[in-house]
Amino acid sequence: MANTTIHLRTCPLCEAMCGLELTEEDGAVTLIRADREDVWSQGFLCPKGTTLGHLHDDPDRLRAPLVRDGDGFREVTWAEAFAEIEALLAPVLSTDGVDAVSCYIGNPTAHNFSLGRYAGAFVPMSGITQLYSAGTVDQWPKNLVCALLYGGMWTIPVPDLDRSDFVLMLGANPAASQGSLLACADVLGRIDAIRERGGRVVVVDPRRTRTADRAGEWLPIQPGTDALLLMAMVQVLFAEGLVDLAHLAPLVDGVDAVGRVAEPFTPEAVEAATRIPAGTIRDLARTLAASPGGSVYGRIGTCNQEFGTLASWLVEVLNILTGNLDRPGGSMFADPVCWSLTTVRPPDQAGGWSFARWASRVRGAPEVLGQYPVSCLAEEIATPGDGRIRALVVIAGNPVISAPEADRLDAALPQLEAMVSVDNWLNETSRHAHVILPGLSALEQPHYDDLIWGWSTRNAAKFSEAVLPPAPDRPAEWEILLRLAAIIGGQAAADIDVPGFDDGYFLGIVMANQAQAGSPIADRDPTEIVAATPGHGPERILDFGLRVGPRGEGYGRDPDGLTLEALRTEHPHGIDFGALEPRLPAVLTNGTGRIDLAPTYVTADVDRLAGRLGRADEGLVLVSRRHLRSNNSWMHNVKVLVKGKERCTLQVNPGDADRLGLADGNRARVSSEAGALEVQVEVTGDIVAGVVCLPHGWGHDKAGTRLSVAREHAGVNNNVLAPGHLIDVPSGNAAVNGIPVEVVAL
Numbered sequence: 001m002a003n004t005t006i007h008l009r010t011c012p013l014c015e016a017m018c019g020l021e022l023t024e025e026d027g028a029v030t031l032i033r034a035d036r037e038d039v040w041s042q043g044f045l046c047p048k049g050t051t052l053g054h055l056h057d058d059p060d061r062l063r064a065p066l067v068r069d070g071d072g073f074r075e076v077t078w079a080e081a082f083a084e085i086e087a088l089l090a091p092v093l094s095t096d097g098v099d100a101v102s103c104y105i106g107n108p109t110a111h112n113f114s115l116g117r118y119a120g121a122f123v124p125m126s127g128i129t130q131l132y133s134a135g136t137v138d139q140w141p142k143n144l145v146c147a148l149l150y151g152g153m154w155t156i157p158v159p160d161l162d163r164s165d166f167v168l169m170l171g172a173n174p175a176a177s178q179g180s181l182l183a184c185a186d187v188l189g190r191i192d193a194i195r196e197r198g199g200r201v202v203v204v205d206p207r208r209t210r211t212a213d214r215a216g217e218w219l220p221i222q223p224g225t226d227a228l229l230l231m232a233m234v235q236v237l238f239a240e241g242l243v244d245l246a247h248l249a250p251l252v253d254g255v256d257a258v259g260r261v262a263e264p265f266t267p268e269a270v271e272a273a274t275r276i277p278a279g280t281i282r283d284l285a286r287t288l289a290a291s292p293g294g295s296v297y298g299r300i301g302t303c304n305q306e307f308g309t310l311a312s313w314l315v316e317v318l319n320i321l322t323g324n325l326d327r328p329g330g331s332m333f334a335d336p337v338c339w340s341l342t343t344v345r346p347p348d349q350a351g352g353w354s355f356a357r358w359a360s361r362v363r364g365a366p367e368v369l370g371q372y373p374v375s376c377l378a379e380e381i382a383t384p385g386d387g388r389i390r391a392l393v394v395i396a397g398n399p400v401i402s403a404p405e406a407d408r409l410d411a412a413l414p415q416l417e418a419m420v421s422v423d424n425w426l427n428e429t430s431r432h433a434h435v436i437l438p439g440l441s442a443l444e445q446p447h448y449d450d451l452i453w454g455w456s457t458r459n460a461a462k463f464s465e466a467v468l469p470p471a472p473d474r475p476a477e478w479e480i481l482l483r484l485a486a487i488i489g490g491q492a493a494a495d496i497d498v499p500g501f502d503d504g505y506f507l508g509i510v511m512a513n514q515a516q517a518g519s520p521i522a523d524r525d526p527t528e529i530v531a532a533t534p535g536h537g538p539e540r541i542l543d544f545g546l547r548v549g550p551r552g553e554g555y556g557r558d559p560d561g562l563t564l565e566a567l568r569t570e571h572p573h574g575i576d577f578g579a580l581e582p583r584l585p586a587v588l589t590n591g592t593g594r595i596d597l598a599p600t601y602v603t604a605d606v607d608r609l610a611g612r613l614g615r616a617d618e619g620l621v622l623v624s625r626r627h628l629r630s631n632n633s634w635m636h637n638v639k640v641l642v643k644g645k646e647r648c649t650l651q652v653n654p655g656d657a658d659r660l661g662l663a664d665g666n667r668a669r670v671s672s673e674a675g676a677l678e679v680q681v682e683v684t685g686d687i688v689a690g691v692v693c694l695p696h697g698w699g700h701d702k703a704g705t706r707l708s709v710a711r712e713h714a715g716v717n718n719n720v721l722a723p724g725h726l727i728d729v730p731s732g733n734a735a736v737n738g739i740p741v742e743v744v745a746l
């Protein structure tokens with residue numbers, strides 16, 4: 001008889017945070033199902049969640065550090081790996097100092113218990129000043145807009161789906177993504193429920209997605225023109241006297257300025273560019289204004305495009321002008337149970353958000369929220385001269401696939417004198433590293449999401465214990481990051497006191513909380529708080545966050561309040577704290593307690609948008625898509641997820657296919673000013689004429705990787721086609737949607 005144990009665990013793969021029930025037999029996970037009692041996900045899951053065991057068992061997953069050895073790699077001990085890093089960095093640090101060391105932080109950081117809490121320690125502790133991340137191919141416009149409007153770059157409101165009667169959803173496909181900057185298990189179920197209540201959901205997307213089908217209303221749009229559509233809706237609100245801020249009126253400045261800015265953008269003026277009829281635009285504006293609980297929600301298709309900041313800003317503007325922000329059914333702020341350092345404004349922005357404070361060496365790109373566009377990374381490595389990046393740490397990222405001008409970065413990375421990847425696979429990016437440091441598998445570590453509860457559609461809390469014990473010599477990623485930071489900071493690898501560093505970091509977190517308005521421990525001695533929070537690593541930080549959070553025991557303030565101990569022992573399926581509640585003005589951290597609806601940094605970009613009106617769309621443009629069974633670039637090594645028909649296809653509208661002489665299943669050559677690739681064609685009426693679409697995250701045919709399954713389903717990397725200079729100007733975010741391309745039949 002096998003020794004069977006049932007474990008409960010939250011899936012860390014996406015924002016849906018599904019509760020899973022795992023069956024373990026003699027140390028192996030043999031079955032994963034939904035935890036029907038999970039207070040948050042209530043039995044929902046997707047096919048990826050059932051593969052955590054496959055990811056854990058993947059023979060290609062790295063379990064020991066690798067060091068470059070000729071053309072290949074060899075396994076080494078952890079001490080040897082860190083000694084190698086120290087040796088590689090020494091010449092860089094001794095001549096150019098830490099300014100020659102950079103870092104790229106990838107997406108799984110936001111979903112990983114250790115990395116999520118320690119990436120923020122790594123950067124300041126290492127002294128690295130030039131930081132890149134997947135954020136500038138993702139949500140930088142949202143971060144920028146929310147920082148300016150609400151004070152916090154992660155203070156992001158979400159559509160209150162459970163109580164909405166109208167949602168205008170742009171550039172999002174939760175049928176694939178399961179929600180983004182919108183944490184909700186089963187978004188499609190919520191869409192069904194809205195319709196059953198008699199409400200409407202309208203999906204704006206150049207493709208008819210499964211989300212659009214479920215919503216029942218699809219508005220095909222010309223890529224990159226969402227800001228025009230939204231601006232015209234604003235114009236209608238003003239022109240028809242529909243502006244009604246309701247409860248927000250006393251809090252908001254700049255309403256008249258918004259009205260003036262929107263004036264020229266009538267529905268008729270934007271109709272041709274957006275391809276959305278003027279009458280439809282009027283109807284959308286009127287419906288939103290009339291909704292007792294309605295909202296506009298925009299995601300990646302409205303961010304990583306030419307006018308990402310304006311589109312993201314106009315989403316907020318519309319919700320505010322119609323009184324829908326911060327009211328049930330509208331667009332609301334979650335109230336995370338766990339206080340997090342991510343809610344603290346960076347010290348260098350204490351006096352008010354400012355941007356373009358410095359510029360990149362090669363291109364002169366302004367920094368935004370401390371980062372340059374990720375497309376700068378290749379040239380900063382490859383261009384000789386003072387200030388060149390000579391060493392790079394990549395944390396859970398695969399920028400060779402995910403960043404624009406992918407080939408250029410692929411060619412630049414070998415020029416680094418020291419490259420370290422903290423990564424669980426030897427893939428397209430980590431193959432360039434001199435040292436690869438693998439983290440634990442998801443099953444080997446506890447879990448509690450951090451950032452993501454900041455935009456959840458309900459307030460809840462749940463903690464997962466590790467399912468399987470890690471091998472005794474394996475450090476957790478927080479230990480890896482602290483050790484790396486210390487080495488970059490100039491310490492001898494052999495002498496690093498990781499617990500000591502961790503204590504220093506934790507003390508900093510305590511003091512950061514004490515400095516926040518409303519801190520329950522403001523007048524306490526921080527060393528007393530540290531002493532009352534035993535342990536190390538992310539669990540200690542989590543315990544602290546829960547205790548000082550809105551429902552916490554507050555270090556003695558409320559003996560019945562929440563602690564990690566209570567959560568983990570008494571609530572295996574989590575605690576539900578109910579629907580979102582209005583949080584204004586307390587949620588504002590901009591110092592004024594008011595919302596400036598028309599920040600000049602944003603409105604200054606409106607002239608560029610006006611310039612878009614006159615531009616004709618002659619050729620084809622490329623957009624990206626996701627698939628439920630992919631997760632960016634890194635889950636194509638899971639057999640059960642990649643089996644079946646070819647997914648990495650170029651979707652082409654039937655009319656375009658006829659014109660180009662293409663039939664379904666043919667191969668085509670796609671080229672742009674940045675590069676070219678060859679790919680299989682899928683002719684489908686689900687994409688509008690003039691637009692073609694490739695999924696992102698593929699291209700696994702590079703030499704020297706260790707991805708035996710993914711290699712068999714290589715696909716092509718659409719970022720080979722993405723020119724680095726195509727950006728949303730105010731945020732620097734890459735515009736990987738709306739790339740001009742040519743398609744030729746092969």
Ligand SMILES: Nc1nc2c(c(=O)[nH]1)N[C@H]1C(S)=C(S)[C@@H](COP(=O)(O)OP(=O)(O)OC[C@H]3O[C@@H](n4cnc5c(=O)[nH]c(N)nc54)[C@H](O)[C@@H]3O)O[C@H]1N2
Nearest residue numbers: 106107138396397398399402422423624632633634696736
């Ligand atoms: N054309 C186009 N490009 C895009 C996008 C698009 O829509 N179109 N989307 C953009 C977006 S939104 C994002 S977020 C980025 C993603 O860009 P990245 O974050 O650079 O890429 P990922 O594919 O998420 O790669 C994650 C890496 O982390 C590793 N990994 C996975 N789990 C762990 C872990 O637990 N620990 C560690 N240490 N490593 C781990 C994987 O092996 C992989 O190397 O791509 C962006 N690029």
Ligand SMILES: Nc1nc2c(c(=O)[nH]1)N[C@H]1C(S)=C(S)[C@@H](COP(=O)(O)OP(=O)(O)OC[C@H]3O[C@@H](n4cnc5c(=O)[nH]c(N)nc54)[C@H](O)[C@@H]3O)O[C@H]1N2
Nearest residue numbers: 171172173177180223224299300301626628630631632737
């Ligand atoms: N299964 C799965 N889930 C994921 C991921 C994954 O790779 N796979 N990635 C995760 C990550 S990192 C993120 S950021 C989220 C993203 O989550 P979502 O924002 O929901 O992203 P997508 O599913 O790519 O849907 C974006 C949609 O925008 C459309 N689009 C493209 N250009 C435009 C445009 O100019 N205007 C408009 N209105 N629409 C446009 C595309 O056709 C596409 O349908 O998903 C996360 N969840």
Ligand code: SF4
Nearest residue numbers: 011014017018046049
């Ligand atoms: S939707 Fe799928 S990938 Fe996302 S948390 Fe749930 S099971 Fe995991």
Ligand SMILES: [Mo]
Nearest residue numbers: 107134138139
């Ligand atoms: Mo993302």
